[in-house]
Amino acid sequence: xxxxxxxxxxxxxxxxxxxxxxxxxxxxxxxxxxxxxxxxxxxxxxxxxxxxxxxxxxxxxxxxxxxxxxxxxxxxxxxxxxxxxxxxxxxxxxxxxxxxxxxxxxxxxxxxxxxxxxxxxxxxxxxxxxxxxxxxxxxxxxxxxxxxxxxxxxxxxxxxxxxxxxxxxxxxxxxxxxxxxxxxxxxxxxxxxxxxxxxxxxxxxxxxxxxxxxxxxxxxxxxxxxxxxxxxxxxxxxxxxxxxxxxxxxxxxxxxxxxxxxxxxxxxxxxxxxxxxxxxxxxxxxxxxxxxxxxxxxxxxxxxxxxxxxxxxxxxxxxxxxxxxxxxxxxxxxxxxxxxxxxxxxxxxxxxxxxxxxxxxxxxxxxxxxxxxxxxxxxxxxxxxxxxxxxxxxxxxxxxxxxxxxxxxxxxxxxxxxxxxxxxxxxxxxxxxxxxxxxxxxxxxxxxxxxxxxxxxxxxxxxxxxxxxxxxxxxxxxx
Numbered sequence: 001x002x003x004x005x006x007x008x009x010x011x012x013x014x015x016x017x018x019x020x021x022x023x024x025x026x027x028x029x030x031x032x033x034x035x036x037x038x039x040x041x042x043x044x045x046x047x048x049x050x051x052x053x054x055x056x057x058x059x060x061x062x063x064x065x066x067x068x069x070x071x072x073x074x075x076x077x078x079x080x081x082x083x084x085x086x087x088x089x090x091x092x093x094x095x096x097x098x099x100x101x102x103x104x105x106x107x108x109x110x111x112x113x114x115x116x117x118x119x120x121x122x123x124x125x126x127x128x129x130x131x132x133x134x135x136x137x138x139x140x141x142x143x144x145x146x147x148x149x150x151x152x153x154x155x156x157x158x159x160x161x162x163x164x165x166x167x168x169x170x171x172x173x174x175x176x177x178x179x180x181x182x183x184x185x186x187x188x189x190x191x192x193x194x195x196x197x198x199x200x201x202x203x204x205x206x207x208x209x210x211x212x213x214x215x216x217x218x219x220x221x222x223x224x225x226x227x228x229x230x231x232x233x234x235x236x237x238x239x240x241x242x243x244x245x246x247x248x249x250x251x252x253x254x255x256x257x258x259x260x261x262x263x264x265x266x267x268x269x270x271x272x273x274x275x276x277x278x279x280x281x282x283x284x285x286x287x288x289x290x291x292x293x294x295x296x297x298x299x300x301x302x303x304x305x306x307x308x309x310x311x312x313x314x315x316x317x318x319x320x321x322x323x324x325x326x327x328x329x330x331x332x333x334x335x336x337x338x339x340x341x342x343x344x345x346x347x348x349x350x351x352x353x354x355x356x357x358x359x360x361x362x363x364x365x366x367x368x369x370x371x372x373x374x375x376x377x378x379x380x381x382x383x384x385x386x387x388x389x390x391x392x393x394x395x396x397x398x399x400x401x402x403x404x405x406x407x408x409x410x411x412x413x414x415x416x417x418x419x420x421x422x423x424x425x426x427x428x429x430x431x432x433x434x435x436x437x438x439x440x441x442x443x444x445x446x447x448x449x450x451x452x453x454x455x456x457x458x459x460x461x462x463x464x465x466x467x468x469x470x471x472x473x474x475x476x477x478x479x
Contacts, residue, residue: 004204004207005175005179005203005204005206005207006199006200006203006204006207007068009175009178009203010052010068011049011052011053011056012056012066012067012068013056013066014027014028014053014056014057014060015028017049017052017053017056018049018163018167018171018199019048019049019161019163019164019167019168019199020048020049020053020160020161022161023042023053023158023159023160024053026158027053027057027060027158031057031060031061036061036105036136037136037155037156038131038135038136038137039128039131039136039137039138039139039154039155039156040054040057040136040137040138040139040155040156040157040158041113041139041140041141041147041151041152041155041156041157041158042054042138042139042140042141042158042160043140043141043142043144043157043158043159043160044142044159044160044161044162045142045160045161045162045197045198046142046198046200046201047195047197047198047199047200047201047202048160048161048162048163048197048198048199049160049199050140050142050160051109051111051140053160054109054111054138054140055075055077055109057138058075058107058109058136058138059072059075061104061105061107061136062074062075062103062104062105062107063104064103072103073101073102074100074101074102074103074105074106074107075103075106075107075109076106076107076108076109077109077111078092078108078109078110078111079111079112080110080111080112080113080114080115080116081111081112081115084115084116084117084120085117085119085120086117086119086120086122086123088120089116089120089123089124090123092108092124092127093123093124093126093127096108096127096131096132096135097132099134100134104134105134105135105136106134106135106136107135107136107137107138108135108136108137108138109138109140110137110138110139110140111140112140112141112142113139113140113141113147113151114141114142114143114144114146114147121147121148121150121151124151125148125150125151125154128151128154128155129154137155139151139155162196162197162198163195163197163198163199163202164197165189165192165193168192168195168197168199168202169185169188169189169192171199171202171203172188172191172192172202172203172206173185173188175203175206176188176206179210181206181210181219182218182219183206183209183218183219184218184219184220184221186220186221187209187218187219187220187221187223187224188206190221190224190230191205191206191209191224193274194228209223209224209227221233229262229263229264229267230263230267230271231258231261231263231267231268231271235254235257235258235263236271236272236275237275238250238254239251239254239255239272239310240272240275240276240279240286242254242310243286243289243310243313244283244285248311248444251307251310251311252307252311252435255303255306255307255310259303264302265296265302265303265305265306266296266297266302268306269293269296269297269302269306270297272293273290273293273294276289276290276293277290288313289309289310289313292309292312292313293306293309295309296309301426301428303428304426304428304431307431308447311447312447379442379443380407380412380441380443380446381441382405384441385400385437385438385441385443386400386401388437388440388441389401389433389434389437392433392437392440393430393433393437395430396425396430396433396434396437399416399421399424399425399430400414400425400434402416402417402421403415403416403417403421403425404417404454404455406455407446410445410446410447411446411447411448411449412438412446412447412448412449413449413450413451414448414449414450414451415451415453415454415455416450416451416452416453417452417453417454418452419452421452422450422451422452425450426450431448434448435448
């Protein structure tokens with residue numbers, strides 16, 4: 001019978017477990033000393049060996065040889081994801097009263113224990129606190145935060161760590177050599193990175209890629225990029241170079257090309273993050289970009305979010321100046337003596353002539369702007385933008401013409417009035433057309449934010465009335 005590689009190379013003893021010596025060493029010493037706890041709690045990321053250690057520990061407690069294919073009546077595994085009700089736990093409480101069939105201890109392994117319901121936890125609590133002498137519980141979970149403190153306090157807790165990249169690559173190389181899989185070191189490193197600290201995920205990916213050796217020879221990094229939909233290293237380097245050069249057009253072109261190639265924006269943002277981490281020593285200025293990239297996977301529209309993040313960071317007009325710029329200015333040397341400075345300080349300052357404030361220019365009503373603008377961008381004209389969109393993008397015009405706007409510094413906030421119009425403007429097609437239109441009228445340096453509301457009323461009384469009436473717009477009346 002053919003086994004998946006992660007099952008075939010699952011650890012058979014505590015000494016075989018890779019990357020968790022801080023756990024296996026303590027358990028080995030406790031077993032040799034005969035110190036057996038009534039309840040263990042194994043926590044940590046997925047695929048790092050929790051279930052394997054639980055099974056090995058159960059066999060070691062009973063001095064039984066461990067084999068992946070063998071089963072024992074006194075070692076019972078329960079999947080809490082499918083047996084999470086209070087009735088399941090009550091049934092368990094009845095069965096734990098029965099003595100072991102042939103082993104010294106009856107061991108219950110409860111995997112993904114955090115999936116138990118609140119009622120099930122309450123039912124388990126008493127049994128876990130005072131189990132019969134012949135019972136040992138081994139609980140395993142990937143989500144410690146979901147466990148009640150009362151459960152945690154009644155167990156011996158062992159925290160597993162994510163597998164380091166070096167340990168993962170060494171173990172993958174061992175498996176590849178054993179299975180006669182032709183794979184390059186670069187490809188193994190890429191597989192280990194994709195595993196994200198999980199042995200099981202890394203080994204499963206290697207197993208999946210073994211078919212590539214049938215007619216391609218060796219598994220290479222390039223083949224992995226093609227088969228998994230990853231961006232090439234050249235694409236990652238091009239994006240980071242465009243960000244460094246503040247080349248917005250290159251950023252847009254590269255992202256469009258990666259989208260056409262079918263590269264997932266969330267995957268692309270993860271690759272960019274990994275590349276930035278590798279370069280932080282020589283390029284610390286990329287640290288703010290790394291922080292912004294964390295929001296891409298959380299977005300409902302990751303493609304637009306990635307464009308916004310890279311576009312804002314890669315546009316000179318949108319990058320805020322460093323606060324330390326003033327500190328780098330040359331310091332002027334003072335050559336005057338202390339007496340000269342004291343003499344200058346006591347001298348009375350000459351009286352300045354009174355300033356005459358000029359009368360404010362009278363602007364005729366027809367020349368006054370109809371929509372309030374704030375900030376320093378003086379060449380932006382909403383009417384010009386709307387007219388350009390009307391001529392070039394009719395569908396976008398039907399939505400944009402119903403919006404109101406506010407300009408502050410280099411941020412153009414669009415008030416769509418409802419979520420439907422916001423979703424339309426945030427769509428990749430319309431947002432690209434909007435950026436193109438802004439560039440066409442000479443305002444490419446603006447960042448766009450959309451809000452599904454109307455602008456906030458500045459008159460408090462009017463705002464209160466509008467709130468009571470369920471909405472409204474603020475208008476000004478000329479006397």
